[in-house]
Amino acid sequence: MRILIATNSYPTKKNPTHQIFVKNIHKGLKQKYDEVGLVYNLYYRWFKSDLGTGNALSSLLKLLALIWSFLPQFLYKAKSYDVIYSHGELLPGILIPALQKMHGIKHVCYVHGSANDFSKNKGIYFRLTKYVLEKSDFIVTNSNFMQKVIQSEYGLKSTLITPGYNAELFHLRENERTIDISFAGSAIWKKGVDLILKAQHSNKSFYIQNNLKIHLYTDGALKNRLLNTIHTQNLSDIMIIHERITDDELAALFSKSKIVLFPSREEPLGLIGIEAIASGCIVIAANTGGIKEYIIDGENGFLFEPDNVAELQEKIEYVFNNYSSIKEKFKHSHKTVEAYSIKSGIDQTTDFLNSISADR
Template structure:
């Protein structure tokens, strides 16, 4: 692994459950010996990921209204560590980065866009529209996100790079689980409508009528938690459904699953499917932009039409009945995992820093 020499401060809104947080956690645990890399977390939360790195500072307040104190704390880190580059993840961090850039004009400002711009009403869109001249470069997690950002904000394409998220193969490894009498089908993600949790429950409920040996598992939390639990209670007996809540060690969750379903209605690129593949699990996912840049139907996953419960049920049935095809998919999944390895991410991040951000003509 190469070492980034520039003094860099990453800023992220929080360490709650999410793809951006997973990526940041992975970066800082891989770069744990890099004295040039620092992380500032704007807000503490009850449920959060832990990051094993001494250069992580968490502002210990659950309130969103501590702006001045946060800026002062960040400025102390900038002065002490001679920070040259700000790498901002998620909307609040991006706006914080803009304020810091206005104060410290020589600092290079980088946005890592994990897909907020694909939302119907993106919170960070004004940052690109009105303060784009302050942003040195934007790193997008997929071509879909890059194209959406250009279209919505008119931010110049030459200042945007695509860097796919990575999966940590030291954490997510194929398990030796042998399916027993119960077949475990899992969903992992934030419990909000666009993640498709209701489609997942309705499709698997129909499936369970003919296949009483399946057990449905959900990991994650969010504003739809109560709705999800009420829906599950109306569709499944207790013996066929298990809610795991917020799961800190997702590798343990995947290890106990036979299949992972990702029924999102929209997705910038996703993390669950590559983590599941690295864990040796068959993925059934919605065919949506971003996610289908990595997933190919009948090659490394089963894809279904987003929001189409009948199609999801059909693809789940095919996955359950076709062990030979599943072996073929898992073999091809290994090829994809090379593309989204940390070594590939690290190499490309180095190139972006050196060639697109720190080069003298930038």
């Protein structure tokens, strides 16, 4: 089977943290099939692009670069493939129905999370996404939560395949954990990074008395606001902001972190939480979306209600005050996420692609 992976963003030197799981999928499938192509928006090779930081001009440039990147592939090369495996239900998904009609290629659309965002206001993005999904031959998604969204909001069925974390990087390491609390993710509203600042500001004495520091590895629309808040509220001694880091650096961070905060308001799955558990961290996460599918409160992590700053702080204090006993109780928690590894994801993807090939 010949497969063309189509995605909007992709890890590049300018944007090393973008869609790393797509790169892992591409690498894994190349070991299984003779021909696995890749096409992505070259904008992300040329320009740095953090979530939520764009404007009308950058959006236009991204669209023009997308068309420039995809047109030669779709017009001339795509016809040599059996399956288009797209990651991104709207972009690049909106371009693919025409390709299906031109070349008779099957389209497998992997839905990550945007379909959930678009379903809330039923606007133009929702209608375009619905059109793409209805035209797709098959729909794949990353969690039971997203399967329910696709079924309830779009009236369509989907297949669950984990995107996969890199178990060669994210695994339990026997080394000293010198970082009290860490967070890694985009500085945007739905990731809930502002909740960490609110918790710390309201309970500043707790962090000072216990000499606790929180390290935030983040970039995005809210970063400057976070920096300003830290400065005006005199939190710089206990709250430290860093740039986003690569997967290798993230694995090293998690190997040294005691507690990882994952306060997302919305999360279709949340590979960060899985990677942190696989690395032996104690994860405190919001009870939302796909997160609650792999975190069992009090068993392999802790959950708090989304947007509840008081409960987030309560969980932080509980874990800090009982760290040794919790660490002992959770000593095998890394095994609870092994089913989400990239190996599992590639095996599931291969089985799925082989099954649809047999149906041709």
